[in-house]
Amino acid sequence: MMQFVVPQFIDVEDKILGPLTVRQFILILVWGIMSFLMFKIFSFITFIFVVIFWSAVVFLLAFVKINGRPFHYLVLSIVQSLHLPKLRIWRKEDTEFEFRFDAGTPAKVLAPVATKQPLTASRLTALSLVVDTGGAYDESGDMIAPSRRS
Numbered sequence: 154m155m156q157f158v159v160p161q162f163i164d165v166e167d168k169i170l171g172p173l174t175v176r177q178f179i180l181i182l183v184w185g186i187m188s189f190l191m192f193k194i195f196s197f198i199t200f201i202f203v204v205i206f207w208s209a210v211v212f213l214l215a216f217v218k219i220n221g222r223p224f225h226y227l228v229l230s231i232v233q234s235l236h237l238p239k240l241r242i243w244r245k246e247d248t249e250f251e252f253r254f255d256a257g258t259p260a261k262v263l264a265p266v267a268t269k270q271p272l273t274a275s276r277l278t279a280l281s282l283v284v285d286t287g288g289a290y291d292e293s294g295d296m297i298a299p300s301r302r303s
Contacts (some may be wrong), residue, residue, distance in 0.1 A: 164284050165230065176215070176223070177215040180211055180214055180215040181211065181215060184207065184208070184211040187207065188207070188208075191203055191204060191206075214228075
């Protein structure tokens with residue numbers, strides 16, 4: 154009989170450099186390259202403000218998890234929900250198969266549904282007594298002897 158190794162912990166990302174995963178390492182590497190380019194392009198004061206902002210964004214994307222999922226999944230979900238329409242209407246359209254299937258069968262005649270009478274306060278009280286006494290209370294108002302109950 155052959156035995157196979159079943160992979161476990163498939164939802165855990167591989168660590169490549171200390172506690173950093175591949176995704177985190179790539180994000181920090183790109184952030185470092187972009188920071189160097191911004192240092193060469195902008196003045197020092199502008200560089201400080203821009204790098205502080207993008208450092209916060211990179212930190213969120215690389216290290217923050219919400220409900221056990223990386224932060225960029227939250228950002229993608231927000232963008233997707235903003236893109237979708239706010240009102241969704243279901244319009245059922247018969248397919249050709251359903252149309253052919255329904256055309257060959259005769260329409261079923263449904264029996265009229267009996268409507269329930271509304272519960273009055275006295276009827277509700279009587280029902281609650283039946284439930285509370287375990288069926289010993291008769292709806293006519295008399296107590297049923299334990300020997301008559303089945």
